[in-house]
Amino acid sequence: MLVVALFALTVAAWWETAEQMRGMDEGPWTGLGTFGWFLGVWVVMMAAMMFPSIAPTVALFSRLSGPSSLKPWVFTGGYLVTWAGFGVVAFVLGLAATHAAAGELSWGQAGRPIAGAILILAAVYELTPLKNVCLGKCRSPLGTLLGSWRDGSLGALRMGLKNGAWCVGCCWALMASLFALGVMSLIWMAIVAGFIAVEKILPWRRTAVYGTALVLFVLGVLVLVAPDALPGLTVPGHDSMSVTTPMGH
Secondary structure (H helix, E strand, C coil), X not given: CHHHHHHHHHHHHHHHHHHHCCCCCCCCCCCCCCHHHHHHHHHHHHHHHHHHHHHHHHHHHHHHHXXXXXXXXXXXXXXXXXXXXXXXXXXXXXXXXXXXXCCCCCXXXXXXXXXXXXXXXXXXXXXXXXXXXXXXXXHCHHHHHHHCCCCXXXXXXXXXXXXXXXXXXXXXXXHHHHXXXXXXXXXXXXXXHHHHHHHHHCCCHHHHHHHHHHHHHHHHHHHHHCHHHCCCCCCCCCCCCCCCCCCCC
């Protein structure tokens, strides 16, 4: 029942995300809006994107915790808190970059080469030892949970935070690529969520990682040389918003 509930929450999160982001995709470096609005949307996005791939871990934690326990939900909450922290960091970095660049991050100036470079760097990260270690923790939840087991609700929260940290280590570059493609785009959000699920769940680990790296590299090259060739990519105009321009809703 817990897994069913997680997937029901996933569907609800995708629905709410679609409603919140309707008409807001302006392509790479879409404005992030006000801090409170962005953080709320970001947490719902993380639930939509991550719950399918974390469901096996939460189900295993539930079996280890015993029946009729609320600790799996506390664990899941801790996991989301870690991703919320990542969202805060991304927002602050975007705000700082906007002020430091003084308008130089528009698509017609530095925005396009930076977007392409981030996608290529994300592809490179897929092949690094750190990515390999973090993905191993995500793909082997039993050893990860038993190695960091803590009793009680506070222990469940700490374990959720730690599991979220491993997931951030595994997926932060994929999330950076989402910003480079359009963080308010449901199409790219679904594609990145698909990459995450494939890497974490399917048995062909090496094929999944190398395949993801190849796709990211190709996307990066296309953004640099032929962005109009990318279906689903909203190419910003020269007067498009900067990274963190406040956005009404």
